[in-house]
Amino acid sequence: MPAERPWFHSAVVYQIYPRSFQDSDGDGIGDLRGVINRLDHLATLGVDVVWLSPIYRSPQDDNGYDISDYQDIDPTFGTLADFDELVAKAHERGIRVVMDLVVNHTSDEHPWFVESRSSKDNPKRDWYWWQPPREGFEAGQPGAEPTNWHSFFSGSTWQLDEATGEYYLHLFSRKQPDLNWENPQVRQAVYAMMRWWLDRGVDGFRMDVINMISKELPLRDGEPIGDGPWGDGSPSYICGPRIHEFLQEMHREVFEGRGDALLTVGEMPAVTVEDAVLFTDPARHEVDMVFQFEHVGLDHGEHKWDRRPLQLVELKESLGRWQEGLAEVGWNSLYWNNHDQPRAVSRFGDDGEFRVESAKLLATVLHLHRGTPYVYQGEELGMTNVPFQDATAFRDIESVNYYEAATGQGLLVEEVLDALRLGSRDNARSPVQWDASPHAGFTTGVPWFPVHPNYPTVNAEHALADPDSVFHHYRRLIELRHADPVVAEGDFTMLLPDDPVVYAFTRSLEGTTLLVVANFGGTHHRVDGLPDAEEWAGAELVLGSYPESATAPGPTDGSIVLRPWEARILRRTA
CATH class of the missing domain: 3.20.20.80 (Glycosidases)
Incomplete structure (x- = not known):
């Protein structure tokens, strides 16, 4: 180390x-x-x-x-x-x-976009993604959108601009047009803005959906989603072909020479462990850590609004794989x-x-x-x-759009509300x-x-x-x-990976080992199959989620019994 x-x-x-x-x-x-x-x-x-x-x-x-x-x-x-x-x-x-x-997109009220949409020959036209209607279609016709991509906020990712007869790309809201990072002028404008904030005293950036800034060219249809008109465009914009080049250029233009006190966090939906190693390898000079979403998608069914109970074994497999994958090189963000x-x-x-x-x-x-x-x-x-209580209580655009789309397709109102109550961003x-x-x-x-x-x-x-x-x-x-x-x-070792109730792992460094045991259930639970269980039963309690956790009830053989939703951190020193 x-x-x-x-x-x-x-x-x-x-x-x-x-x-x-x-x-x-x-x-x-x-x-x-x-x-x-x-x-x-x-x-x-x-x-x-x-x-x-x-x-x-x-x-x-x-x-x-x-x-x-x-x-x-x-x-x-x-x-x-x-x-x-x-x-x-x-x-x-x-x-x-x-x-x-937030530099994958701007507002449609940003001066850059106001200029861009003003005419086809405006100098900033190429700062965003403009496309004519699909061949064989007239602008505004159903199916005339340049690709079949589905927006994160429902509907098409393409919005027709009546004045010029072309469509602009928006992966999110129609009021959030995507910037064209292929244009070096766009990149330099972004880097200048970032330097302005750092000079003002800011200590770094959390970069919103930063792995979507590189699009694969030419833009093409995605695989169909169900029986509807939309397709999955994500293979064309998740970790696109120039993403590493763009982030390395950003590091050179913005962060190089400013010391090691800054923080750069890349929020990256659908990023893999293998991708994350590349993004966060210090030798590659891209970002300090990734913010990934795999573990918070484990209670999703076919889509975000199709909810199912979390399976603890799946959670351990996911988080454990990220711990192992970034053990030697790279770094991860931890969040619920x-x-x-x-x-x-x-x-x-x-x-x-x-x-x-x-x-x-x-x-x-x-x-x-x-x-x-x-x-x-x-x-x-x-x-x-x-x-x-009802649909009028939701404010978030994603939730409002989903309610309108789902009920418009004939889903029962109460079913849609149940899904929103579980998954809406308004909860936070x-x-x-x-x-x-x-x-x-x-x-x-x-x-x-x-x-x-x-x-x-x-x-x-x-x-x-x-x-x-x-x-x-x-x-x-x-x-x-x-x-x-x-x-x-410390090193991370997952224990009891197949236990459906107990989450257990160790952290070890230079002769000191911490054991974390947690009961993800509402009744008392005996921890079975723990390596060296008899030694851990008498180990030092570092921190517990119950007051006086060391006096928790246990059998006479000294094994660990956890109370409902109890977690303990124990320490052993060689």
């Missing part, structure tokens, strides 16, 4: 979705001054990095992931002066600030939650009787893997999914619950999204006062990663 490892190996990142974090001016929408006012919460938790979801100027079609000006703050969130103060005050507390870089995922305690745990215990268990399992853990706002409080976007005052202390006004009704008991004020809360368990896990090199750098 090298004498020095990158700083982010022992770091923990906290993601803030500013709209829902803290409102400072009573307009019901979170803002940068609200983040400043809550920095002490993050300092108490002990996190090293804050990642801000987009705060750029935006029409907010996709909650800020549609950017109309990369070098300004949306008035909803404040000003550049507010941002500068946030960076300075975070740095005073030893917290780095990472921006969300983010702004695009339902709340983990509702999804993978028990958000009823064992909410606290299962939230602690999920944190323990995740944070003891090798990689950089991410905490999404409210996760450290054990916040849960939202009890949506309810306001953070700070205290038991009206609107959970998030705002003095009317919140843009209703506060979860459980806020009187699930809130930060209550959690900080309770030494056995989910919050303090997260704080202890973060302290452990900072203090014990085995957590950041």
Whole structure:
């Protein structure tokens, strides 16, 4: 093992979705001054990095992931002066600030696109993907789209521009046209913008769907999806032919010569372990770590809205394969939650009787893997999914579009609502619950999204006062990663891979071994088949998800019996 490892190996990142974090001016929408006012919460938790979801100027079609000006703050969130103060005050507390870089696409209101669509011979026409109608069709006819690709937000990826009679590509919303990274002028404009933020004091970027910026040419139809008109275009834009070239160029143009203190995270849907090794190999100078989605797709059936119970054996196989694949070269992001995922305690745990215990268990399992853990706002409080009453309760464009498309195809309304309640991104976007005052202390006004009704008991004020809360368990896990090199750098060995209830593994480094055992079930469970079980039964308890876990009931032979949703970390030293 090298004498020095990158700083982010022992770091923990906290993601803030500013709209829902803290409102400072009573307009019901979170803002940068609200983040400043809550920095002490993050300092108490002990996190090293804050990642801000987009705060750029935006029409907010996709909650800020549609950017109309990369070098300004949306008035909803404040000003550049507010941002500068946030960076300075975070740095005073030893917290780095990472921006969300959204450069696969812009807003259709960005000046670049306004120019691009103004005429076929505009100098910026080639900054985006413009195509004439399919041969043999007239513009606007069904089937005239240049390819059959299906958008992530339903319908076609192509939008007809009536003025010029051509279609532009949008993998996401029609108001999010894809940039053409084949054009070197586009790339240089993006790199200049990134340097501008770094010069302002930003500590790095989380790069949204960055593995989609290279498209395979010529653009062609994808394999049909079911019996409908749409096809899967992802083979043409997931990890396209020039993706490594583009990221290496970005590193040279933006990051080279700025030292090792910055952080670059590539969000990469559908990336493989083998791809991730290439992207994160330090010698290749691309990104520091990937943000991948394999494990959060395991409870999907044929598609995202077709939900099935998580199988623990499948989860272990997936996470274990990523641990093994990146053991020698590369690095991974570790997460259960983010702004695009339902709340983990509702999804993978028990958000009823064992909410606290299962939230602690999920944190323990995740944070003891090798990689950089991410905490999404409210996760450290054990916040849960939202009890949506009907279709009018959903705000997210993906959810709204799915409801309209699914009911329009004849699916039963209640079936569609059940799927949305489980999988909607809105679950992650309810306001953070700070205290038991009206609107959970998030705002003095009317919140843009209703506060979860459980806020009187699930809130930060209550959690900080309770030494056995989910919050303090997260704080202890973060302290452990900072203090014990085995957590950041130790070898990973999966145990009991076929056990459907127990998640168990070891981390080992220089004579010290940690054992993590976790009961993903609602009843007492005896751990059978553990190597050296008799030795582990008497090992030092480092941290447990129950108070006084060392006194948990067990048989006279000394083997380990775990209580419902209990996790323990044990240590042995050679």
